[in-house]
Structures are given as C-alpha cells and as structure tokens.
Amino acid sequence: MRLYKTSSIYGKGAAIGVAAAMFCLLSAESAVAQPVSATVLPIAHTELSNPKRIEAAAYNQARNILARAGSQTAARSQPVHGTTKVPVGQGTSLLAAARDEFRRTDRNLPSEDKQSGMSIPHYNAINDAARVMGIDSW
Numbered sequence: 001m002r003l004y005k006t007s008s009i010y011g012k013g014a015a016i017g018v019a020a021a022m023f024c025l026l027s028a029e030s031a032v033a034q035p036v037s038a039t040v041l042p043i044a045h046t047e048l049s050n051p052k053r054i055e056a057a058a059y060n061q062a063r064n065i066l067a068r069a070g071s072q073t074a075a076r077s078q079p080v081h082g083t084t085k086v087p088v089g090q091g092t093s094l095l096a097a098a099r100d101e102f103r104r105t106d107r108n109l110p111s112e113d114k115q116s117g118m119s120i121p122h123y124n125a126i127n128d129a130a131r132v133m134g135i136d137s138w
Contacts (some may be wrong), residue, residue: 050092053085054133062129063094069125070105071098092138099126099138 059080066074074094080086102122106114115123130138 050088050135050137052088054088054091054135056080056084056086058133059086059091059094062091062132065125065129065132066094066098069098069102069122071101071125073097073101088133088135091133091135095126095130095133095135095138098129102126 063074063077063079074097077094080090099118102118102125103116106118106122109119113119118126130136
C-alpha cells in the first residue's frame with residue numbers, strides 16, 4: 001500500500017488517520033474466523049534491455065549460427081571486420097530477417113512441429129543467435 005502526500009488542507013493528521021483506518025480494517029478482517037485463501041502476487045518483472053552495441057565477434061558467431069541453420073539472408077551478409085563493436089540494430093535486423101525467412105520456409109509444416117511459426121531447429125537457432133549477441137527483443 002502506498003500513502004500519497006496529503007494536501008495542506010488536511011495536514012499530517014489525515015495521513016495518519018488513513019493509515020490507522022487501514023490498520024483497523026485489516027485487523028478486523030483477520031479477526032473474523034474464515035478460511036483464508038492465499039493469493040500469490042507475481043514479483044515485478046524486470047525488463048531486460050538490449051545492449052547499445054554488440055561485439056563484432058558475437059555478431060559474426062550469431063551470423064554463422066543462422067547461416068548453418070539455413071538462413072540465406074545470414075549467409076549472404078558480410079561478416080563484421082575492421083571494428084570491435086556494431087550497433088545493436090545490425091544484430092536485431094539480422095535476427096528479424098532470419099525469423100521472417102524461417103517462418104516463410106516453414107509455413108507448410110504441421111503445427112505440432114513448429115514453435116513461433118517456424119520449425120523447432122530454426123527456433124532454437126534464432127534464440128541461440130540472440131543469446132550470443134545478448135539481445136532480448138527484436
């Protein structure tokens with residue numbers, strides 16, 4: 001529970017009064033002999049974010065993973081050289097292009113053989129490549 005700052009019209013006494021009322025209300029509810037059902041509240045999900053830049057070696061490794069899995073887009077792309085890092089957009093574009101390509105090629109597979117619209121080996125390759133680059137969303 002969060003108590004908000006009260007306006008100067010009510011002063012500090014209003015905040016104390018609200019807190020006391022909530023305490024009494026909660027105490028009265030717990031005094032009633034009824035079975036209590038425990039509700040587990042989820043812990044706040046911390047949003048992971050993509051890095052600003054990706055190591056060139058990680059990009060090249062992810063590119064190789066996707067090319068070995070059958071991505072023509074990844075196979076045609078050039079490996080990064082002459083720099084130590086690349087913008088994260090280059091990695092997310094590679095992942096998105098391979099994802100779209102895999103979904104197109106796997107569209108006729110039975111649904112039990114697919115995950116996220118592509119074959120399981122293609123799905124695993126996409127996720128392995130994203131993990132290597134440290135990318136959470138693309």
